[in-house]
Amino acid sequence: MTRINRAACVGGGVIGGGWIARFLLAGIDVKVFDPHPESQRIVGEVLANAEKAYAMLTGAPLPPRGKLAFTTTIEAAVADADWIQESVPERLDLKRGVLNQIDAAARPDALIGSSTSGLLPTELQRDMRHPERLFVAHPYNPVYLLPLVEIVGGEKTSAATIKAAMDRLVPIGMKGVHIAKEIEAFVGDRLLEALWREALWLIHDDICTVETLDDVIRYSFGLRWAQMGLFQTYRIAGGEAGMRHFLAQFGPCLAWPWTKLTDVVDLDDALVEKIGQQSDEQADGRSIRELERIRDENLVGILQTLKGSDGGKGWGAGKLLKDFEATLWADGGNPETPRDTSQPLRLIETKVSPAWVDYNGHMTEHRYLQVFGDTSDALLRLIGVDLAYVEAGHSYYTVETHIRHLGEAKLGQAIHSTCQILSADEKRLQLFHALYDTETGETIATAEQMLLHVDSKQGKAVTAPAEVLVKVNAIAAGHAKLAIPEGAGRHVGQKR
Known part of the structure; x- marks a missing residue:
């Protein structure tokens, strides 16, 4: 490419x-x-x-x-x-x-x-x-x-x-x-200009305010357009008879004198001031940068939702995001440099982002699981269990996780995680992860996980192939010389 x-x-x-x-x-x-x-x-x-x-x-x-x-x-x-x-x-x-x-x-x-x-x-x-x-x-x-x-x-x-x-x-x-x-x-700006022209007339004629007009869009057809566009939306509106029925039913409306698309509104000082004042009221004191951040968070939510649509295959811009992520995983998933197995593998380097924190600025619980899951995924890519491997029908599934929260990860903090293989056989991987404050070296959390190698189509555990086991065993042999990490084997509520 x-x-x-x-x-x-x-x-x-x-x-x-x-x-x-x-x-x-x-x-x-x-x-x-x-x-x-x-x-x-x-x-x-x-x-x-x-x-x-x-x-x-x-x-x-x-x-x-x-x-x-x-x-x-x-x-x-x-x-x-x-x-x-x-x-x-x-x-x-x-x-x-x-x-x-x-x-x-x-x-x-x-x-x-x-x-x-x-x-x-x-x-x-x-x-x-x-x-x-x-x-x-x-x-x-x-x-x-x-x-x-x-x-x-x-x-x-x-x-x-x-x-x-x-x-x-x-x-x-x-x-x-x-x-x-x-x-x-x-194409896009022609469609936007038609909507914009009609919107300006609606404000000019005091039919509604700018906030009402935006509400009409964002609570109705804007949601449909975000994931299906115009023509496919109208195909559905035609019912089982589809687009031809829709055109036959609503086509005559085009001759009705509903719109002012052929007229140009006079953007005189009075109209500019009316729109400006209403827009200021709608913003409610929020700065442009604040509005941009709200817009971005909303767009991310829509894209993430679309990524999981159509049975997980992704839909529209969500499918594009899913394909883009597959490229990112492929590019970043198989480091060629050999890893030092005389110590736990340092696999994830990141920062606590604004999307990961609660109202106190601390990383939320499910983000700890996400980081530890990413750590397991990074190990799997090292042993050859990448996206292509998963798409071929096999993978390691996490069947048990135990997380200990020992400190707090905070907004903007640089953090990293390590992975130690505690044990491994033909079907199982027992892993111990630790999450650290990169600056101080303080342990923030640990996680112990058990993974099973499975055949996705059969839905059962199966022996991993030899080429995967060779890589697993090479790392496990090095880690077998390490001390069992403090906290390994603990159960919930166990006293120190």
């Missing part, structure tokens, strides 16, 4: 900052050019929100965060980039000038994407020396969570460029959709 190794972002505002975060969290080094005097602060705040969101989004092993560097010129930013993303303000003359500078300084094989919301790529590439590599890559805010990118080529964009752009989005967890014909505002 073709990947982006180095990226450049020209423009670091709302959209550019989202691209920067998406690339960095995918392990890609990013150079940024943005002349705004506070660009580093703005990008830093977007990245902080993105990291919090990813901590809630997935437990898969993210790659080490890419390196971020700010440059003083466009040329320095793009010189060695594989993918260059332009996200400057929506002015044709400005974008053309910037893209021409990028084109002159970029490597011949670099891809150049524009985040424009509606300008035609043919117009953008008009004066470029290498117009065949320019395309629109229009994302949705927040770019680091919403995975869709509209890919639109101009008259001079090559088919190879479109394919390369689509391929390179997959490893960073995004879905490229190729818009077949060049058209102003593409």
